[in-house]
Amino acid sequence: MIKTWMLLVVVGSVLLSSGGYIQVKAIAAQWMLEQAWKNTLEQHALSADLYQKPWPWADTWPVAKLKLGDSNQMIVLDGVSGNALAFGPGRMHGAGNVEHGLVVMAGHRDTHFSSLKTLVLGDEISMQSKEGTWTEYRVSDISIVDTNTHMIDMSVGDLDHAQLMLVTCYPFDEIQSGGPMRYVVTAEVI
Amino acid sequence: MDTVHRSNRLIWWQGRREDILMLVAIFLLLTGYSFSAQAVEPKALSISTTMDQVESGRLLFKRLLTNSRPIKYYPATLLSEEVDIAVSGLIVTARLKQQFKNDTDDWLEAVYAFPLPENSALYLMEMKVGERVIIGEIKEKSQAKKIYQQAKKVGKKASLVEQHRPNLFTNNIANIPPGETIEIILEYNQVLDYQQGAFELRFPLTTTPRYLPGQRISGGEIAIDTSTGWSLPTDQVPDAHLVSPFTIPLNSMAKPSHKVSLSVEINTGFPVLEINSISHAVVVQPEESPNQDIYNISLKDGETAMDRDFVLSWKPQTGVSPKAALFSETWKGEIYSLLMVMPPQQLSGDMTLPREQVFVIDTSGSMGGESIRQARLALDKALNSLKPSDRFNVIEFNSTTHSLYSSSVPANTQNINHALNYVRRLNANGGTEMASALQAALSDDVYPGYLRQVVFITDGSVGNESALFKQIEKTLAESRLFTIGIGSAPNSYFMRKAAEIGRGSFTYISDLNEVESKLEGLFKKLSAPVLSDLTFRAELDSDNEQFESYPLLVSDLYLGEPVIQVIKHKVQMDEKSTSVDKFKLSANSIGLHHSSTPLWEQSINMAGAKQAKGIATFWGRQKIESLMDSQNLGTVNKDQFRQQVLDVALKHHLVSPYTSLVAVEKVISRPADSISRTDAVPQLLPKGSGQRMARFPQTATSSRLYVLLGLICYLIGIGMFYQHHSTAAFRGVTND
Numbered sequence: 001m002i003k004t005w006m007l008l009v010v011v012g013s014v015l016l017s018s019g020g021y022i023q024v025k026a027i028a029a030q031w032m033l034e035q036a037w038k039n040t041l042e043q044h045a046l047s048a049d050l051y052q053k054p055w056p057w058a059d060t061w062p063v064a065k066l067k068l069g070d071s072n073q074m075i076v077l078d079g080v081s082g083n084a085l086a087f088g089p090g091r092m093h094g095a096g097n098v099e100h101g102l103v104v105m106a107g108h109r110d111t112h113f114s115s116l117k118t119l120v121l122g123d124e125i126s127m128q129s130k131e132g133t134w135t136e137y138r139v140s141d142i143s144i145v146d147t148n149t150h151m152i153d154m155s156v157g158d159l160d161h162a163q164l165m166l167v168t169c170y171p172f173d174e175i176q177s178g179g180p181m182r183y184v185v186t187a188e189v190i
Numbered sequence: 191m192d193t194v195h196r197s198n199r200l201i202w203w204q205g206r207r208e209d210i211l212m213l214v215a216i217f218l219l220l221t222g223y224s225f226s227a228q229a230v231e232p233k234a235l236s237i238s239t240t241m242d243q244v245e246s247g248r249l250l251f252k253r254l255l256t257n258s259r260p261i262k263y264y265p266a267t268l269l270s271e272e273v274d275i276a277v278s279g280l281i282v283t284a285r286l287k288q289q290f291k292n293d294t295d296d297w298l299e300a301v302y303a304f305p306l307p308e309n310s311a312l313y314l315m316e317m318k319v320g321e322r323v324i325i326g327e328i329k330e331k332s333q334a335k336k337i338y339q340q341a342k343k344v345g346k347k348a349s350l351v352e353q354h355r356p357n358l359f360t361n362n363i364a365n366i367p368p369g370e371t372i373e374i375i376l377e378y379n380q381v382l383d384y385q386q387g388a389f390e391l392r393f394p395l396t397t398t399p400r401y402l403p404g405q406r407i408s409g410g411e412i413a414i415d416t417s418t419g420w421s422l423p424t425d426q427v428p429d430a431h432l433v434s435p436f437t438i439p440l441n442s443m444a445k446p447s448h449k450v451s452l453s454v455e456i457n458t459g460f461p462v463l464e465i466n467s468i469s470h471a472v473v474v475q476p477e478e479s480p481n482q483d484i485y486n487i488s489l490k491d492g493e494t495a496m497d498r499d500f501v502l503s504w505k506p507q508t509g510v511s512p513k514a515a516l517f518s519e520t521w522k523g524e525i526y527s528l529l530m531v532m533p534p535q536q537l538s539g540d541m542t543l544p545r546e547q548v549f550v551i552d553t554s555g556s557m558g559g560e561s562i563r564q565a566r567l568a569l570d571k572a573l574n575s576l577k578p579s580d581r582f583n584v585i586e587f588n589s590t591t592h593s594l595y596s597s598s599v600p601a602n603t604q605n606i607n608h609a610l611n612y613v614r615r616l617n618a619n620g621g622t623e624m625a626s627a628l629q630a631a632l633s634d635d636v637y638p639g640y641l642r643q644v645v646f647i648t649d650g651s652v653g654n655e656s657a658l659f660k661q662i663e664k665t666l667a668e669s670r671l672f673t674i675g676i677g678s679a680p681n682s683y684f685m686r687k688a689a690e691i692g693r694g695s696f697t698y699i700s701d702l703n704e705v706e707s708k709l710e711g712l713f714k715k716l717s718a719p720v721l722s723d724l725t726f727r728a729e730l731d732s733d734n735e736q737f738e739s740y741p742l743l744v745s746d747l748y749l750g751e752p753v754i755q756v757i758k759h760k761v762q763m764d765e766k767s768t769s770v771d772k773f774k775l776s777a778n779s780i781g782l783h784h785s786s787t788p789l790w791e792q793s794i795n796m797a798g799a800k801q802a803k804g805i806a807t808f809w810g811r812q813k814i815e816s817l818m819d820s821q822n823l824g825t826v827n828k829d830q831f832r833q834q835v836l837d838v839a840l841k842h843h844l845v846s847p848y849t850s851l852v853a854v855e856k857v858i859s860r861p862a863d864s865i866s867r868t869d870a871v872p873q874l875l876p877k878g879s880g881q882r883m884a885r886f887p888q889t890a891t892s893s894r895l896y897v898l899l900g901l902i903c904y905l906i907g908i909g910m911f912y913q914h915h916s917t918a919a920f921r922g923v924t925n926d
């Protein structure tokens with residue numbers, strides 16, 4: 001009897017801390033990334049091809065800064081692999097040219113991109129490139145898509161306006177991960 | 191002065207950063223974040239990359255959704271398919287019935303681009319109109335087209351089946367009356383795939399959109415009917431409009447179309463196990479028969495949407511794995527045989543061949559991002575799989591080629607660690623100058639007593655395939671070339687052929703997440719002892735006999751990989767149809783051991799051949815492929831080659847790059863005053879990831895689930911603690 005409750009408390013603590021760790025890591029990493037981003041912007045003047053790794057063994061690095069609304073800022077990482085998304089939203093790999101294309105960024109619904117649900121049509125989003133310039137977008141479409149039937153076409157785009165697409169999991173309050181639905185916010189350059 | 195000051199400040203910043211990093215490292219370590227000591231590279235603070243541009247993409251679903259409401263596609267032609275596949279011995283014969291129903295009030299011409307397996311020999315087409323069946327004839331391609339166009343013009347029902355790629359065909363059906371259905375029956379055969387002790391049958395039902403490189407060709411002199419595809423012809427792919435069928439997502443299809451029913455009969459002649467499909471739910475029914483082991487497989491749901499390939503696999507029961515098999519067919523006075531030989535499954539340990547593995551990694555700009563990361567992971571895995579007795583080298587290429595060592599070095603811990611560090615620092619940048627890398631990997635002499643295996647990791651984004659094939663053939667000598675395709679749009683045609691010419695194999699990694707699992711199989715195969723110096727010869731019955739076998743190159747035999755040869759042998763017409771010919775497959779080298787006399791030999795007597803159908807057709811198909819290869823290698827005269835392909839195709843009734851099947855009804859159906867329009871029948875959008883198509887990333891963690899479960903456990907635990915204490919106290923009282 002004694003062993004059962006102890007075990008439950010221990011298991012509970014482990015689960016709590018691993019759940020909490022994901023959240024803590026997401027917050028702590030952004031602070032580290034902020035430093036790396038500052039260095040990236042600074043070093044850009046020296047060499048256009050330099051990126052700053054946030055910590056020595058990182059396999060990703062900051063590529064942009066994203067501002068949702070007035071206050072919510074975050075550093076966007078290279079790639080959308082699980083280990084990148086743990087630290088910040090990621091920019092999807094593809095090909096093409098930002099002037100005529102669409103930038104795709106994905107983030108976890110329970111950490112960095114939880115704030116996507118508060119966005120409404122017409123809201124402003126800004127993105128800073130490593131050149132330091134800010135691009136302003138306005139939310140033009142919000143859709144919920146099923147990943148079983150939809151994919152993203154990564155071929156070189158020929159859109160009239162450059163677009164920014166933010167992807168996160170849906171529904172927001174779903175407790176389990178791995179569902180097929182995605183919440184997709186599309187914003188057009190102003 | 192200013193720059194000096196600036197760099198000083200940078201160094202100071204980096205020093206500060208080191209301190210912060212260490213603090214965080216300790217924090218992460220304490221909380222269980224794991225990393226290997228080797229992974230820490232304090233000097234690699236910055237990384238150069240060509241991806242300085244913010245990358246872009248385009249949303250496919252944007253075209254299909256307006257305000258979250260899917261646009262419905264109303265097909266003019268309703269397509270349904272019935273597929274019956276019979277597996278007999280090693281030969282797969284498939285009979286497809288494609289039904290095209292005109293769902294409009296107009297007369298229609300349907301144009302349908304459809305996939306077939308890459309090595310399939312398409313030899314029969316029948317057009318069924320009501321109860322009448324018109325049998326298709328094989329004709330030279332332009333002649334067939336002319337016959338079809340003429341029939342279409344005058345209003346006769348007609349059908350034309352053409353090949354555009356070894357695995358992509360089109361079917362044109364002219365003058366389908368309003369509301370009526372025309373059925374086209376097609377039949378092809380192929381040899382069953384047998385690898386690592388398992389059979390696999392794949393029937394494609396849709397195609398992933400092809401990556402079509404090159405510049406668009408503007409109309410110019412030639413009028414091109416561009417209504418059949420989403421791409422216009424390009425300078426590199428002049429028939430792009432024919433090989434780019436429109437794709438429609440399943441849920442946008444407004445009417446019941448693109449349905450298929452499938453059945454498979456397996457009769458391999460021995461009991462089999464584990465018949466299952468990774469793609470579809472199937473029902474397996476063994477047939478009650480006294481002598482044979484026959485199994486019937488059908489779809490559980492009866493029919494399914496044509497949005498993914500059908501894959502069926504099975505294994506021979508333990509103890510009955512085929513070691514050699516010979517099937518024979520007499521056709522037009524000639525004997526055709528299909529031979530399969532398995533290498534011995536067990537070889538003693540000392541026969542393991544020490545390898546000189548040369549890893550060539552493509553670090554061109556197109557490999558940037560996820561591809562290079564996965565390629566590094568693959569190399570990491572490969573380096574760790576080396577045995578101390580092996581030798582290795584690593585070559586990196588983009589616009590220039592760089593070798594880690596000037597020649598291969600022993601795979602000791604020190605060298606491997608050095609290489610691992612080198613690999614971790616590789617970045618994608620620059621052009622794809624593959625020729626110099628191939629030269630570096632293949633040109634110098636093989637280290638004595640070693641088998642050189644060149645493992646080429648690339649996305650194959652090259653346009654000069656023909657030149658590279660020639661180079662591989664010229665410089666290969668004793669080396670073997672294994673290609674690994676990585677990336678979202680690898681040139682798989684190039685890599686498959688390069689590996690074939692290089693006497694190795696091609697591993698295609700379609701999904702970047704499966705790098706690890708796919709490569710495991712390859713490296714296992716590469717590390718096993720291999721039979722080399724293979725010769726295939728015949729001891730013919732009489733002197734005036736001849737034989738012709740394909741494929742021309744007998745590659746090395748790896749564990750679990752069979753050798754397949756298809757042979758035509760001429761016998762005198764007046765002789766008995768049974769032959770006493772003998773075929774011998776022998777290897778003069780096993781692992782380390784070389785000899786002038788065969789170390790391993792398998793002799794197959796023709797008298798033991800089982801009768802089977804379709805071998806002559808398959809031989810024709812293999813001969814055409816062999817001819818196409820020699821044309822790619824530039825070893826034949828173009829006109830001569832075309833005539834040779836034509837001869838084989840016409841004789842064996844095969845659809846080929848130069849021949850098509852055409853069927854025309856005798857009577858005129860469409861009244862002269864009504865017109866006909868053309869409908870390009872789309873394919874369903876494939877259910878998985880495709881070339882240039884990206885899956886949505888996984889965007890949730892289980893943190894909340896953990897927290898919730900943790901809280902529940904915690905609360906129950908605490909609850910039990912209190913309950914325990916109160917009951918303990920109570921028990922204490924009663925016990926006293």
